[in-house]
Amino acid sequence: MSLIMKHGAPPPVADINVTPMVDVMLVLLIIFMVITPMLTKGVSVDMVRTKNPIAMQAADKTDAVIVAVSRDGKAYLGNTQVPADQLTQKVKDMLANRVDKMVFLRADARAKYDRVVEVVDNLRAAGVDQLGLLTEQIQERRPGAPPAAGTAAAPTGQ
Numbered sequence: 001m002s003l004i005m006k007h008g009a010p011p012p013v014a015d016i017n018v019t020p021m022v023d024v025m026l027v028l029l030i031i032f033m034v035i036t037p038m039l040t041k042g043v044s045v046d047m048v049r050t051k052n053p054i055a056m057q058a059a060d061k062t063d064a065v066i067v068a069v070s071r072d073g074k075a076y077l078g079n080t081q082v083p084a085d086q087l088t089q090k091v092k093d094m095l096a097n098r099v100d101k102m103v104f105l106r107a108d109a110r111a112k113y114d115r116v117v118e119v120v121d122n123l124r125a126a127g128v129d130q131l132g133l134l135t136e137q138i139q140e141r142r143p144g145a146p147p148a149a150g151t152a153a154a155p156t157g158q
Helices: 019-038 085-096 113-125
Strands: 065-069 075-077 081-083 102-107 128-136
Touching: 065 085, 065 113, 075 085, 075 113, 081 085, 085 102, 102 113, 113 128
Parallel strands: 065 102, 102 128
Antiparallel strands: 065 075, 075 081
């Protein structure tokens, strides 16, 4: 008979290996950091530039109602295009259970004035108390400096 040495199994490891979890979390963090700037609220328009805008932090809220008028005169509620005859009812439905009935308007600088006035009129018919006209601030000519967004003209009351 030969002598066989029996070695016991190593004891179980009681530590949790967090390295795979950290790897996954870092990958998710990088993905969100890359995608977040691409998530714009509403339709992209070239807003009017002003020298003395008023900062409107309420326009950056997730529940802010933003209506955009594009260069070709189309009206958008958030990201969806809305015909002029349906804009009043849709905005009225959105503002039904709100105390603050404020809407922000982002109009393209080259949009026709009569189309912007028509959208403002439809918003007033929907019961909008305050209307914030979003603009961008004029920047001094420095190469590579991005324009400041999220500023606005003073809100108008009824």
